[in-house]
Amino acid sequence: MGHAGSSSLTIAAQHIFDGADMRGPGSVRISQGRIESITFGEAEPRAPIYLPADATLAPGFIDIQVNGGGGVLLNDQPTEAGVRRIVEAHRKEGTTGCLPTLITDRSEVIERLAAVAQACLKIPGVLGFHLEGPALNRSRKGIHPEAEIRVPDQRDLAAIKSFGSRGRSIVTLAPECVPASMIDELIGAGLRIAAGHSDATAAEIRQAVDRGVSGVTHLFNAMSQLNAREPGLVGATLADDRLFAGIICDGIHVDRAGLRVAFRCKGRDRLMLVTDAMPLAGTKDWQFMLQGRQITLHENRLTGPDGTLAGAHLTTIEAVRNAVALLGISLVDALIMASRTPAAFLGLESELGRIAPGYRADLVAFSPNFEVVGTWIGGVGTMVEASEASHRKL
Structure with a gap:
């Protein structure tokens, strides 16, 4: 299922690997294809994309x-x-x-x-x-x-x-x-x-x-x-x-x-x-x-x-x-x-490989069984259809 088109997007997750440490819960706000902010504390319940509780969000x-x-x-x-x-x-x-x-x-x-x-x-x-x-x-x-x-x-x-x-x-x-x-x-x-x-x-x-x-x-x-x-x-x-x-x-x-x-x-x-x-x-x-x-x-x-x-x-x-x-x-x-x-x-360490402000919003979400549940490239995402309903809480 695509989440394309919007210039800004928030993904909420219980587990977030920011490129250095495993953290969470928290929310990642994406704007114009880049990470605008990352906030920790209770994940934003009204986020457009709310990952399953056991999923990890990580750099793609x-x-x-x-x-x-x-x-x-x-x-x-x-x-x-x-x-x-x-x-x-x-x-x-x-x-x-x-x-x-x-x-x-x-x-x-x-x-x-x-x-x-x-x-x-x-x-x-x-x-x-x-x-x-x-x-x-x-x-x-x-x-x-x-x-x-x-x-x-x-x-x-x-x-x-x-x-x-x-x-x-x-x-x-x-x-x-x-x-x-x-x-x-x-x-x-x-x-x-x-x-x-x-x-x-x-x-x-x-x-x-x-x-x-x-x-x-x-x-x-x-x-x-x-x-x-x-x-x-x-x-x-x-x-x-x-x-x-x-x-x-x-x-x-x-x-x-x-x-x-x-x-x-x-x-x-x-x-x-x-x-x-x-x-x-x-x-x-x-x-x-x-x-x-x-x-x-x-x-x-x-x-x-x-x-x-x-x-x-x-x-x-x-x-x-x-x-x-x-x-x-x-x-x-x-x-x-x-x-x-x-x-x-590749000399892209200031662009990719971390979830941090200014980095490109290239992300992956996966389950504890190492099954990919979603990917985003420049903030444009695709998510697995079967569990789509559980991912979205509007």
Whole structure:
């Protein structure tokens, strides 16, 4: 049910996570798409939207790695319609901001997305884009098509650099596979660089971070591991407080012990929950085609014909639930890793990730069972129809 149209809105809730602490009851007043005020004490009973007593209102989730959803793979539909389908599928699961992610592909596919990127920024929930590849290490390719992995040429670079002025966009690359000057050039164009699908040594990663590489893509997966005398990308990430790291918290991609080690080393302010979601998210389907290969869903695992993991069947609300269960951390810590920390990585920490005056009114409400009951982007909301009556007390 939409609550669009009005320029001001009040949401009352018994439980409000403001981005730092769990508080409540209280009321959040929204005006012109931003949070005007937040008042604590008895929730305003005449608020237009009065959440169920057990629901929590929190900053909307931000997912920096979303390959697909709602039956759409971005690589197959690098169009406004394709992006909209993906974003809407994830919004239903609490994601109010995301970076639709293009995995390694031909130059013309990157160019097709580049051509519509500016228009896509008008779609509610699109914060920018994530280009995962093509400059990866073939030895750590994961499910990426080996034939398309390459050092970008001038044509590729022109298209990739154009994303530097399209919201807050990211490029994942293997630092050891590109000239250092290329990293400088991409950062100079306004892009954030994440190391991933990389066999780099810890020393190579340190040099890359000194040049401005600031993120790590799906920590532990498709990268050089932590060994005694060569800490690799995993060790370098765990040791370097400058690096933000995305992690797939589905209980499949990373063992529970690895998740806990990552949290102990990086903490809630540097570790980010990502879904690495594929087209089946938000659908009842169990298979799809990825660049000519059939990907099958079985017991929540997505695998290619040779058994290689092919992204994740995960939503951010599930990642939050899993983080609490698998890492044994507080709901507060999990929510910070789903919103405030990715906002900080993207340089949006004064816009998103908190419920505070002046912040954008991107919000999520969910039940104790981790079921999303409503989302708002810029104060414009959608709520679950079934319990609509209980949400509104006029």
